[in-house]
Amino acid sequence: MKELVITSLLGIGVLAFDILKLRKFILPLIVVGLLAVVGASIVDWGMNENLFGKNMIIMDNYALGFTSILCLLTLAWILTSTDYFTNEISRTDLYALVLFALCGGYVMCSYTNLVMLFIGIEILSIPMYVLAASNKRDMLSNEAGFKYFFLGALASSILLFGIALVYGATGSFQLDAIKNVLATAGSGTIMTAGILMIFTGFAFKVGIAPFHMWTPDVYQGAPTVITGLMSTMVKGAAFAAFFRLYYLGFTPTLEFTASIFAVLAGLSLIVANVMATIQVNAKRLLAYSSISHAGFMLAAVMTADSMNPRMLMYYVLVYGIASLTSFNVLYHVSKFQNGAEGFDAFKGLVKRNPVMAGAMTLSLLSMAGIPPLAGFMAKYFVISHILERGYTWLVIIMVLTSAVAVYYYLRIIVSMLTPIENAGRIVSTDSNRIGLLVLSIAMVAMFFLAAFV
Amino acid sequence: MLTEYAFWFLSFVAIFSALAMIFSKNPVYSVLSLILTFFAIAGHYFLLNAQFLAAVHIIVYAGAIMVLFLYVIMMLNLNRLEEDKKSTWMKFLSVAAGGLLLFVLLAVVKRTDEITITAQAANSDCGLVENLGKVLYNDYLLPFELASILFLGAMVGAVYLSKKELA
Numbered sequence: 001m002k003e004l005v006i007t008s009l010l011g012i013g014v015l016a017f018d019i020l021k022l023r024k025f026i027l028p029l030i031v032v033g034l035l036a037v038v039g040a041s042i043v044d045w046g047m048n049e050n051l052f053g054k055n056m057i058i059m060d061n062y063a064l065g066f067t068s069i070l071c072l073l074t075l076a077w078i079l080t081s082t083d084y085f086t087n088e089i090s091r092t093d094l095y096a097l098v099l100f101a102l103c104g105g106y107v108m109c110s111y112t113n114l115v116m117l118f119i120g121i122e123i124l125s126i127p128m129y130v131l132a133a134s135n136k137r138d139m140l141s142n143e144a145g146f147k148y149f150f151l152g153a154l155a156s157s158i159l160l161f162g163i164a165l166v167y168g169a170t171g172s173f174q175l176d177a178i179k180n181v182l183a184t185a186g187s188g189t190i191m192t193a194g195i196l197m198i199f200t201g202f203a204f205k206v207g208i209a210p211f212h213m214w215t216p217d218v219y220q221g222a223p224t225v226i227t228g229l230m231s232t233m234v235k236g237a238a239f240a241a242f243f244r245l246y247y248l249g250f251t252p253t254l255e256f257t258a259s260i261f262a263v264l265a266g267l268s269l270i271v272a273n274v275m276a277t278i279q280v281n282a283k284r285l286l287a288y289s290s291i292s293h294a295g296f297m298l299a300a301v302m303t304a305d306s307m308n309p310r311m312l313m314y315y316v317l318v319y320g321i322a323s324l325t326s327f328n329v330l331y332h333v334s335k336f337q338n339g340a341e342g343f344d345a346f347k348g349l350v351k352r353n354p355v356m357a358g359a360m361t362l363s364l365l366s367m368a369g370i371p372p373l374a375g376f377m378a379k380y381f382v383i384s385h386i387l388e389r390g391y392t393w394l395v396i397i398m399v400l401t402s403a404v405a406v407y408y409y410l411r412i413i414v415s416m417l418t419p420i421e422n423a424g425r426i427v428s429t430d431s432n433r434i435g436l437l438v439l440s441i442a443m444v445a446m447f448f449l450a451a452f453v
Numbered sequence: 454m455l456t457e458y459a460f461w462f463l464s465f466v467a468i469f470s471a472l473a474m475i476f477s478k479n480p481v482y483s484v485l486s487l488i489l490t491f492f493a494i495a496g497h498y499f500l501l502n503a504q505f506l507a508a509v510h511i512i513v514y515a516g517a518i519m520v521l522f523l524y525v526i527m528m529l530n531l532n533r534l535e536e537d538k539k540s541t542w543m544k545f546l547s548v549a550a551g552g553l554l555l556f557v558l559l560a561v562v563k564r565t566d567e568i569t570i571t572a573q574a575a576n577s578d579c580g581l582v583e584n585l586g587k588v589l590y591n592d593y594l595l596p597f598e599l600a601s602i603l604f605l606g607a608m609v610g611a612v613y614l615s616k617k618e619l620a
Contacts, residue, residue, distance in 0.1 A: 052594055104603075107599060116595070123603045123606060127609075130613060
C-alpha cells in the first residue's frame with residue numbers, strides 16, 4: 001500500500017511543485033520519493049499485506065521485489081537522463097506521467113485479481129502512449145505514439161475479452177479461485193479460448209514474435225530516452241505480470257500451453273536476431289535485441305510452475321540495467337550529431353567520451369551474455385532451467401542466436417573503436433557520468449552477486 | 454414472452470446496425486448506426502435488469518463519445534471518404550486473420566456444454582444501483598480508487614499532447 005500511495009502522491013506532488021514554481025526541487029523530490037518506495041518495500045518484506053483484505057492486491061515478496069526493481073530502474077533512468085529534461089519545456093508533465101506509469105507497474109506485479117491486472121496494464125500503458133509521442137514536432141514520434149496506442153488498445157481489448165471468457169468459465173477473477181477450478185475441473189473450451197486470448201494480449205504487450213511488429217517502429221520513433229524506459233521498466237513490469245499470472249493462477253494450464261510458449265520463444269529469438277543483423281540503425285537494432293530478450297523471458301514464463309521467480313527478477317534487473325545504459329549512451333551520441341543513429345555515429349567514441357564508450361561496451365557485452373558480466377548469469381539461469389525441463393531444441397536455438405547476437409553487438413563496439421578525425425568531445429552532465437559509472441559497476445557486480453539468487 | 458420478443462428485436466437491431474456501421478461508405482451514417490447499436494445493447498442491459506449500466510452506456514457512449522466522433526468527422530470534413538486503397542494481399546490477410554478468430558470462437562461456442570444455471574438461481578437485482586454501489590465500494594474499492602490514477606494520467610497526457618509549446 002505504502003509504495004502505491006507514495007508513488008501516486010509523488011506524481012501529484014511533481015505537478016503541484018510545477019504550479020507553485022518550485023521547479024528546482026522536483027528532481028530531489030522524485031529521488032527522495034523513489035528511495036522511500038524502496039525503503040517501504042524493505043519494511044514490508046515478508047508481511048504479505050493484503051490491501052483492504054479483498055484479495056485485489058497482495059504485496060508478497062514477489063511483488064515487493066519487482067516493485068523495488070522497477071523503482072530502482074526508473075530512478076536510474078531519471079538520474080542518467082536529467083539533461084533530456086532540462087531541454088524539455090514540459091518536463092514536469094513527463095515526470096508525472098512516468099510516475100503514474102510506475103504506479104501501474106506496481107499493480108501489475110502485485111495483482112491477485114484479473115481486474116487489477118487489466119487496470120494495472122492500462123495505468124502503465126496510457127502514459128507510455130503519450131510519452132512515445134512526446135516529441136510533438138517529430139513525425140516519427142507522432143507515428144510511434146499513434147501506432148503504440150492503436151496496437152496497445154487492440155491488445156488490451158483482446159486481453160479483456162480473454163479475461164471475460166475466463167470469468168465466464170470459472171465465475172471468478174481471483175487467481176487462486178481460477179487455479180482451484182483448473183486443478184479440480186480442468187479447463188473447458190471457454191477457459192482455453194480465454195487463456196489463449198490473454199496470452200495473445202500479453203504477447204502483444206511484451207513484443208513476442210509474431211506479435212512484435214510494432215516494437216521496432218515504436219522503439220525507433222519514440223524519443224530515445226523514452227525508448228530506454230520502455231525497454232526497461234515497461235518490459236519488466238509486463239513480464240512480472242505475465243509470470244505472476246502463470247505462477248499464481250494459470251499454472252495447471254502450462255501443460256498444454258508450454259509448447260506454444262516454446263515455439264513462440266524460439267520464433268522470437270530467431271526473428272529478432274536475424275533481423276537485427278541486417279539493421280543499419282542502432283536504435284532499431286536495440287529494439288530487435290529487446291525482442292530477443294523477450295524470447296528468453298518468455299521461456300522463463302513457460303516454466304513458471306517450477307522456476308524460482310528470483311531468476312526472472314534477476315533477468316529483468318540485469319537486462320534493464322544493460323538496456324538503460326545502451327539507450328542512454330545512444331541518446332547522447334545521437335544528440336551530438338544531429339540525431340544520427342547509424343553505426344557511424346559511434347565512431348571514435350572511445351576518444352570522444354571514454355565513460356560512455358566503456359558503459360556502452362559493457363552493456364552490449366552484457367546483453368550478448370559474455371562473462372564476467374551479469375547478462376551471462378541471467379541467460380545461464382534461464383538456459384539451465386529450460387534444459388532441466390527437457391527443451392533441448394530451444395536451448396540450441398538460444399545458444400546459436402546468442403552467437404549471432406555477439407556479431408551485431410560487436411559491430412557497434414568496433415565502430416566505437418574506429419578512430420575518427422577532428423571530432424569534438426561529447427559532453428555529459430555529472431549525474432549522467434556518475435549514473436553510467438554506477439550502472440557499469442552494477443553490470444559487473446551483479447555477475448558475482450548472482451550466487452545469492 | 455414479451456421479454457423474448459424484445460430480446461430478438463434488440464438483437465436484430467444491434468447486429469443489423471453494427472453491419473450498417475461497417476458497410477456504409479459515409480462516415481456520418483457509420484457513426485449514426487453505431488449509436489443505434491449502442492442503444493440496442495443498452496436495451497439488452499435493461500432486459501438483464503441492469504438499469505445503471507444501461508443508463509451509463511447511453512450517457513457515455515451514445516452521448517459523449519459519439520458526439521465527439523461526429524464532431525471530429527464534421528471538423529475534418531470527411532463527408533465523402535475516398536475508398537482507401539489497401540492492397541488485396543493485406544485485405545486477404547486481415548480477412549483470414551479475423552476469420553480464424555471467428556472460427557475459433559464459433560468452435561468454442563459449439564463445443565461448450567449447455568449452461569446449467571437457471572435464471573432464477575442468479576440474483577436478478579445485482580444490476581440495480583444500490584447493489585452495484587455496495588459491490589463497488591466494498592469489494593472493488595481498490596480498483597475503483599486506482600482508476601483515478603489512470604484518469605489523472607490520461608488527463609495529464611491529453612493536456613501535454615494538446616498544449617502549445619512555449620518556445
